[in-house]
Amino acid sequence: MARxxxxxxxxxxxxxxxxxxxxxxxxAQGLAAVSMRNVAKELGVVPMALYKHVADKxxxxxxxVDLVIGExxxxxxxxxxxxxxxxxxxxxxxxxxxxxxxxxxxETRTRRTxxxxxxxxxxxxxxxxxxxxxxxxxxxxxxxxxxxWGFSPEMFDExxxxxxxxxxxxxxxxxxxxxxxxxxHVLQIATAATRGDLSGVGQGCDEDFEFVFALDLLLDGAxxxxxxxxxSVGRPTGDGQDxxxxxxxx
Amino acid sequence: MARxxxxxxxxxxxxxxxxxxxxxxxxAQGLAAVSMRNVAKELGVVPMALYKHVADKxxxxxxxVDLVIGExxxxxxxxxxxxxxxxxxxxxxxxxxxxxxxxxxxETRTRRTxxxxxxxxxxxxxxxxxxxxxxxxxxxxxxxxxxxWGFSPEMFDExxxxxxxxxxxxxxxxxxxxxxxxxxHVLQIATAATRGDLSGVGQGCDEDFEFVFALDLLLDGAxxxxxxxxxSVGRPTGDGQDxxxxxxxx
DNA sequence: ACGCTAGGTGTACGGTGTACACCTGTCAAG
DNA sequence: CTTGACAGGTGTACACCGTACACCTAGCGT
Numbered sequence: 001m002a003r004x005x006x007x008x009x010x011x012x013x014x015x016x017x018x019x020x021x022x023x024x025x026x027x028a029q030g031l032a033a034v035s036m037r038n039v040a041k042e043l044g045v046v047p048m049a050l051y052k053h054v055a056d057k058x059x060x061x062x063x064x065v066d067l068v069i070g071e072x073x074x075x076x077x078x079x080x081x082x083x084x085x086x087x088x089x090x091x092x093x094x095x096x097x098x099x100x101x102x103x104x105x106x107e108t109r110t111r112r113t114x115x116x117x118x119x120x121x122x123x124x125x126x127x128x129x130x131x132x133x134x135x136x137x138x139x140x141x142x143x144x145x146x147x148x149w150g151f152s153p154e155m156f157d158e159x160x161x162x163x164x165x166x167x168x169x170x171x172x173x174x175x176x177x178x179x180x181x182x183x184x185h186v187l188q189i190a191t192a193a194t195r196g197d198l199s200g201v202g203q204g205c206d207e208d209f210e211f212v213f214a215l216d217l218l219l220d221g222a223x224x225x226x227x228x229x230x231x232s233v234g235r236p237t238g239d240g241q242d243x244x245x246x247x248x249x250x
Numbered sequence: 251m252a253r254x255x256x257x258x259x260x261x262x263x264x265x266x267x268x269x270x271x272x273x274x275x276x277x278a279q280g281l282a283a284v285s286m287r288n289v290a291k292e293l294g295v296v297p298m299a300l301y302k303h304v305a306d307k308x309x310x311x312x313x314x315v316d317l318v319i320g321e322x323x324x325x326x327x328x329x330x331x332x333x334x335x336x337x338x339x340x341x342x343x344x345x346x347x348x349x350x351x352x353x354x355x356x357e358t359r360t361r362r363t364x365x366x367x368x369x370x371x372x373x374x375x376x377x378x379x380x381x382x383x384x385x386x387x388x389x390x391x392x393x394x395x396x397x398x399w400g401f402s403p404e405m406f407d408e409x410x411x412x413x414x415x416x417x418x419x420x421x422x423x424x425x426x427x428x429x430x431x432x433x434x435h436v437l438q439i440a441t442a443a444t445r446g447d448l449s450g451v452g453q454g455c456d457e458d459f460e461f462v463f464a465l466d467l468l469l470d471g472a473x474x475x476x477x478x479x480x481x482s483v484g485r486p487t488g489d490g491q492d493x494x495x496x497x498x499x500x
Numbered sequence: 501a502c503g504c505t506a507g508g509t510g511t512a513c514g515g516t517g518t519a520c521a522c523c524t525g526t527c528a529a530g
Numbered sequence: 531c532t533t534g535a536c537a538g539g540t541g542t543a544c545a546c547c548g549t550a551c552a553c554c555t556a557g558c559g560t
Contacts, residue, residue, distance in 0.1 A: 012506095012507075012508090013507080013508085035546080035547065035548080036547080036548065036549080037546080037547075037548090045508070045509095046508065046509055046510075047548085047549085048508080048509070048510080048549075048550090048551095049507075049508050049509075051548095051549075051550095052506075052507050052508075053507090056548075056549075057547095057548065057549090107357055107403070114432070117432070117433050117436060118432070118433070120433075120436055121432070121433040121434070121435045121436045122435075124435035124436055124438070124439050125434075125435040128435055128438065128439075133442070134438045134439045134441065134442035135439075135442040135443075137439045137442075138439040138440070138442055138443045138455075139459075139460060139463050139464075141439070142402065142455065142460035142463065142464060143402075143460070143463060143464035143467055143468075145395075145396075145397075145402045145403040145464070146395075146396075146403035147395075152392065152393075152395045153357070153395040153396035153403050182364070182367070182368070182371070183367050183368070183370075183371040184371070184375075185371045185372075185374035185375040185378055186367060186370055186371045186374055188374070188378065188384045189374050189378075189384045189385075189387045189388040189391070190388070191384065192383070192384035192385045192387075192388055193385075193388045205388075205392065209389075209482075210389060210392035210393070213389050213392065213393060213482075214389075214392060214393035214395070214468075217393050217468060217471040217472075217475075218393075218464075218467060218468070218471075220471065221467040221468075221470065221471050222467075225467075232459075232463075262537095262538075262539090263538080263539085285515080285516065285517080286516080286517065286518080287515085287516080287517090295539070295540095296539065296540050296541075297517090297518085298518075298519090298520095298539080298540070298541080299538075299539050299540075301518075301519095302537075302538050302539075303538090306517075306518075307516095307517065307518090
């Protein structure tokens with residue numbers, strides 16, 4: 001009890017506190033605001049102090065991602081493998097959506113930390129428990145790609161931050177006409193996506209819908225291959241390229 | 251002809267020359283080496299000179315990506331829509347593999363340049379020409395995600411650059427045992443992937459195979475939905491979430 | 501009482517993107 | 531032929547970044 005007599009002595013830094021501060025900063029101001037200097041300022045400490053608890057900035061971001069992974073939930077036991085995978089992934093999605101910077105952070109990560117491996121292991125285990133062959137599980141996890149982290153790589157959304165503040169209606173009409181002339185097919189599918197409401201063509205898509213659509217498309221494909229007893233025969237085709245032979249498994 | 255009398259007058263910068271220099275630099279030394287200063291040095295010019303031809307660094311990278319997109323090839327006419335899409339995507343893949351930095355560049359791009367829109371339009375047009383509904387095309391393109399650029403988002407490869415140069419065999423064995431204990435399922439699928447050869451578990455995967463596997467899995471799923479006359483009914487489920495209803499379409 | 505050490509400090513370096521003022525060579529209009 | 535605008539290359543400067551390195555200092559085990 002005689003430890004903290006000096007009550008203006010602030011509690012010492014730890015790796016955990018540094019990471020939490022970085023996450024809080026990213027939550028509030030985005031990943032770009034996470035600099036060593038900013039995080040240090042947030043902790044009332046000089047920038048170089050962080051290096052006593054974090055190897056470098058790269059590892060700091062790794063640790064931030066690990067914290068997010070820590071928020072992933074285990075699905076209830078006794079579920080169908082397909083449903084169990086679905087819930088794992090959708091739980092990951094919820095966590096990533098809670099931390100909007102996480103998508104970008106994950107995309108730039110290259111290091112497989114124990115937390116990352118742990119999640120991958122749990123996911124692989126869920127597939128394997130469903131009876132899928134390790135071979136098939138491997139390829140399916142590749143096919144899921146970033147989707148296992150709860151987001152799909154998108155070049156559709158991410159509304160760019162207001163270049164020209166307010167194009168006049170006629171300018172907008174001219175731009176629209178130009179767009180329709182040059183990119184008719186994009187316009188066509190965008191129209192379908194918004195069910196005819198072209199007010200804001202760009203920023204329209206229902207990301208949740210798209211995510212679940214793709215996820216189920218892939219899981220369903222996996223189930224079909226599993227039922228058909230698919231194996232990656234890897235028949236060499238002479239042009240040096242193995243062909244998966246996916247079609248018509250069901 | 252009396253124009254370039256002074257033969258030591260170097261030809262003037264253009265936006266195209268700046269972009270080409272940036273691409274060459276990235277090809278040779280990676281995207282990280284592409285700084286305004288480096289590109290300027292490559293052109294024998296002062297850094298600020300670039301700003302007369304490129305709005306800022308962000309646009310410069312946009313332009314670099316556009317150059318890569320310019321290398322994408324049109325598929326031969328008269329093909330099945332599925333095969334035509336496949337070839338478009340695989341052509342994109344070849345271009346991206348020619349420029350190893352392009353994957354990373356594309357992933358960080360948010361702006362839809364005319365070149366980007368043009369490619370998306372061509373791809374959408376290929377689907378539509380096959381008779382797929384705009385609705386389905388929209389969702390399928392979402393599901394393909396980054397794959398339409400010829401790469402799948404991977405957290406498996408990207409071998410980290412040699413942290414500990416040479417762990418002793420016994421250290422390696424100990425690490426292996428630890429790994430097997432903590433991540434048995436990852437080990438299992440990695441073993442399957444390398445067909446039992448665990449020499450280099452990490453850097454093993456045949457990326458070409460994985461890419462084509464996933465691409466065909468998705469295209470085949472799309473074809474199945476198309477044949478079944480799938481429409482995104484979007485039946486509201488009360489929990490505020492539309493459910494795609496993908497399964498069992500064929 | 502002593503010295504080790506974990507951990508916070510201060511300074512410094514080389515890199516980044518880019519704002520801004522400046523110069524200069526070319527060309528069209530008077 | 532002169533002039534003046536202007537496109538385009540220059541130089542300087544600023545704020546920020548990650549981090550190497552030397553330093554100090556408080557607390558602890560011996």
